[in-house]
Amino acid sequence: MMKFTINRDTFIKTLNDVSRAIATKTTIPILTGLKLDLTADQLTMTGSDADISIEASIPVTQDTAALQIAEPGSIVLPSRFFTEIVKRLPEKEMTITVTDTQQAVITSGQSEFTINGQISDEYPLLPEIAADHSLQLPADVLREVIAQTVIAVSTQDSRPILTGVHIVIHDGALLAVATDTHRLSQRVVRLDGAGDADYDINIPGRSLTELARTIPDTVATIDVRIAENQVLFRLGDTAFFSRLLEGNYPDTQRLLPTEHTTALTVAADAFQAAIERASLLSHESRNNVVRLVLTPEANTAVLSSTSPDVGTVQEEIAFKTLTGDTLDISFNPDYMKDALRVVGPSDVTMAFTSALRPFTIEPAEATSQFIQLITPIRTF
Amino acid sequence: MMKFTINRDTFIKTLNDVSRAIATKTTIPILTGLKLDLTADQLTMTGSDADISIEASIPVTQDTAALQIAEPGSIVLPSRFFTEIVKRLPEKEMTITVTDTQQAVITSGQSEFTINGQISDEYPLLPEIAADHSLQLPADVLREVIAQTVIAVSTQDSRPILTGVHIVIHDGALLAVATDTHRLSQRVVRLDGAGDADYDINIPGRSLTELARTIPDTVATIDVRIAENQVLFRLGDTAFFSRLLEGNYPDTQRLLPTEHTTALTVAADAFQAAIERASLLSHESRNNVVRLVLTPEANTAVLSSTSPDVGTVQEEIAFKTLTGDTLDISFNPDYMKDALRVVGPSDVTMAFTSALRPFTIEPAEATSQFIQLITPIRTF
Structure with a gap:
């Protein structure tokens, strides 16, 4: 006969965190449930889809939780449905009472829900990870x-x-x-x-x-513990397995090139915008490529794309520096979009060796220790 | 050889309005296009899906448009694709030039798109609606x-x-x-x-x-003109057919009841919240009904719903007034949600005659001239 009363907002916040791990489709039906464990000093919620498990606790000492523990116990409740109920309850506080037949009675104001739960013994145990090695x-x-x-x-x-x-x-x-x-x-x-x-x-x-x-x-700061086949990230009161x-x-x-013959430095956001425009056309064609023609001698960098059905786009790229040999290269613009997005708004340097060899993308500041590689697409 | 230059933000705003009518799937392929008509003093855009047509104009006199007309003309362009291009162009202004072969060249800054259009003669004409009767x-x-x-x-x-x-x-x-x-x-x-x-x-x-x-x-103010099989609403520079x-x-x-035996007045928003909670359970059961038991003698109104698989909900409704006979009625909560939503936050009066007869929902202020009817569901 587990029973407790808690502040609904605090409960929902923790519930949302744990829900990230809860399986929507699974071969283990109980994993679509949320596990509640109530001890004399805290409420612990657990969600898992077998790959990821999240366990979060609300201690009785946490003021905002206003957790009143009437009787410890545990239960597994249908998570999606339980979450919808909790979010729509009328009052600031709610009380959950679990009966001997694994039914949970959820009350708030004049509203009373009775839902069927499952015994928590059937819920898989989380892995034990030794505390001696942590980072x-x-x-x-x-x-x-x-x-x-x-x-x-x-x-x-x-x-x-x-x-x-x-x-x-x-x-x-x-x-x-x-x-x-x-x-x-x-x-x-x-x-x-x-x-x-x-x-x-x-x-x-x-x-x-x-x-x-x-x-x-x-x-x-996040505490990381690594075991044979599991990793645990501890984020405050939340454990992420x-x-x-x-x-x-x-x-x-061995994939990272050690030299290059052509190099282009551009503002990442301006180049991103040009790539997005060019991809409007590449997305309409079967092979989704954009073409970049670099001519250091003429001081031009031209991005283009063509869809036989729809039309063409061509754009001169305003660059910071362009050095080395002439190059005509084609690549998937979606890979470039992803790459530029994670570089952020800084300048970015692309270094090429030939039209068929992977090229590198790095923030222009050489100290970044961040390198990306894209394999071009053969179009001839 | 139509050609004009225009402020992109103004163009996009009007384009968005007209796009509402543009067909995404249609048996008339040209209706997936946007029609542009340029005269000596305005640019007109037209979109239509045969049921709805929207025509909006940007006059050369509109300062924010900065419309510069080089040569009048007309064209139909693939609307979805054209819209994506226009939204991603780099500069504040853009220029559209249409060639003799129905290609549109769209330029802005260093960016140049060439897309295939269609001759506007093939676009259906909008209905003519006489101006003599308007409202x-x-x-x-x-x-x-x-x-x-x-x-x-x-x-x-x-x-x-x-x-x-x-x-x-x-x-x-x-x-x-x-x-x-x-x-x-x-x-x-x-x-x-x-x-x-x-x-x-x-x-x-x-x-x-x-x-x-x-x-x-x-x-x-909206000007309405009604013809044999068309209606035209004129909203400023936009015509909606x-x-x-x-x-x-x-x-x-004849469907509206003229008398009732039980009446309940509640705050619409509080009742809406209770209906939403009850519908969590009704949505889990096959017939999607909630039950309202009104007992004026005991001064209680109780809303409930049951799903055999999931559980039950029961809630006492705080009401303003409850008069008449005892009543036990069941209905689709989604209809009630819609009804309460359009009543707004005011008090609402529901008037019932029997468990199987439609009941009315009206704002409590009798002068509203707004009445809704819901047919109950037989559950016995």
Whole structure:
């Protein structure tokens, strides 16, 4: 007979965080549910889709929660439906009472819902991750590294390892890299105080995307614990678990070109706008390519695209610098859009070797330790 | 060789208005296009899906347009694609030049698009509506009447006449009524200065919904002209045409009850919130009904709903007044939600005769001339 009363806004906030992990479709039906665990001093909510699990607690000491615990206990409730009810209740507070037959009675003001739950013993246990090896990461750095690498993660299941971001922690630095074989994105950050931590893991891209959404603005440092096949990110009162991908990530270092013959530096936002215009036409044609013709001798860079049905677009790009050999190269504008978006509004340098070899995209400030690679498309 | 230069923001604003009428799927391919007509003193854009047509003009005298006419002419351009281009152009102004081969060259800054158009002679002509009979309607009244009646329009094609709003103008008053046979909504407004205007027409509900979206906040009075099978609403520089539905609208006056045995007055917003909570459960069950049990003797009004799979909800309604006989009635909560939404935040009175007879919903102020009807659902 679990029973508690709580401030609805506080409850909803935590519920929203946990809901990110809750499965909508799953082969394990109980994972579509939200698990509530009430002890003498806190309420814990858990959501999971087997790949990602989120556990968040509201302590009885938290003033805004106004948590009154009448009797500890636990239950699993149908999450989508329970969430809709909680959001529409009339009063500031609500009370949840669980009966012996696993029914939850939710009351607020004159409103009373009775919904069928499931016994919490049937809910899978979260992995235990030893506390002895942990690593601290600044939240903003983690968010940036995730944003810059997940764009290049593969969405195809044919090579599962490529659906993850490869993360190597070694010698006081973190290297994150992802590639779907058409493009690659790699970011390196110094880790002050990482000590002799030494890890080589592959985290599913989807887990990292959800993690980035879950990190609250109020959390400055994230505690990371890595086990055999799981990683745990601790964000204040929230624990975010993800399974790791098994297997060895391919060697990506050999893919990075060491020299170039043509280089173009442009303002990322202006070039982005031109790419978006050109992609209006490329999206109307079968092969979705834009063409960039660089003529350093004539001091021109011309972007163009053609759709036989609809028409053509051509635009002279205003650049900062253009050096090296003449080049005529074609590529997928959507890859370029993603790449420019995560570079941000700074200047960006693209370095090319030939029309058929991958080219690099880097922020013009050489110290960024952020490099992207796009494979061109053969059009002849 | 039509050619003009124009301020892009002004052009986009008018383009957005006209685009509302442009067909996305149509049996007449040219109607997926936008027609541009340039004369010596204005640019006119036309969009149409055969049911609705919108024509809007930008005069050369309009300062914000900065319209420079180099050569009059006309063309039909692929609207979706053209709109995307115009919205992404780099500069404040753009120039459109049409070649002899019906190609439009769109330039702005260094960006140059060439797209294939069609000769405007192939575009259907808009209906001619004589100017001798016209009617003035305040824009806010028209918007309100539309919002209050289109909710009850039928979405089924089995009785086409019911997909329209029946509008009768007679004796200096406008009556608008719609019913899908499950519910009915009727609004009457006085028309000062309607003179001896006498009309009985059926306007498609979809036309009225689009019309309400098209009326700009800056327009106070709308000029209405009614012809045999068309109606024209003139909103400033924009002309909105709709075809009329053929046939006789059924007699709805006999459906309105003249007496009642139970009456309930509640605050519309509080009752709306309770209905939304109850509908969470009704939506999970097969027949989507909520139950309202009124017991004037005990001074209680109880709303409830049950889904065998998920659970139950029950709520005591705080009411203003409750009089008459005991009543136990069930109805579709979605119809009630729509009805309460268009009543607004005022108090609302529901009047009932029996569990199987339609009941009325009216603003508590008796002078509103706005009445809605919902048919209950038999659950026994």
